[in-house]
Amino acid sequence: YRIQGELSEHVNPLSPEEVAQFNETLAVFTSTKDLSHAEALFRLLDRNGNGLLSREEIKVVMDQVSQQGFSDEEARSFVETYDKNGDGEIDLREFVEFLRTKI
Secondary structure (H helix, E strand, O other), X not given: OXXXXXXXXXXXXXXXXXXXXXXXXXXXXXXXXXXXHHHHHHHHHOOOOXXXXXXXXXXXXXXXXXXXXXXHHHHHHHHHHHOOOOOOOEEHHHHHHHHHHHO
């Protein structure tokens, strides 16, 4: 799965089972605000397993699970907003902070 435009990292999309798991885990988190589900969501987004979320990974997964789609610009804006250490990617701590404050 390659993203059109300037994003070029190859990212494997979620399987249908992983899409269902993501949606179920997000629904449980949204209703309970239990941050123990954050790591499971993070692992599903982290397609290459390196412990960091790239713009490309965020774009591919969010495009799959969102009914409205998710643009390159939305992925870029997400990383720029929540990347607190400035490395250009989202680590688990930054992701948990996003979940705690925005969902």
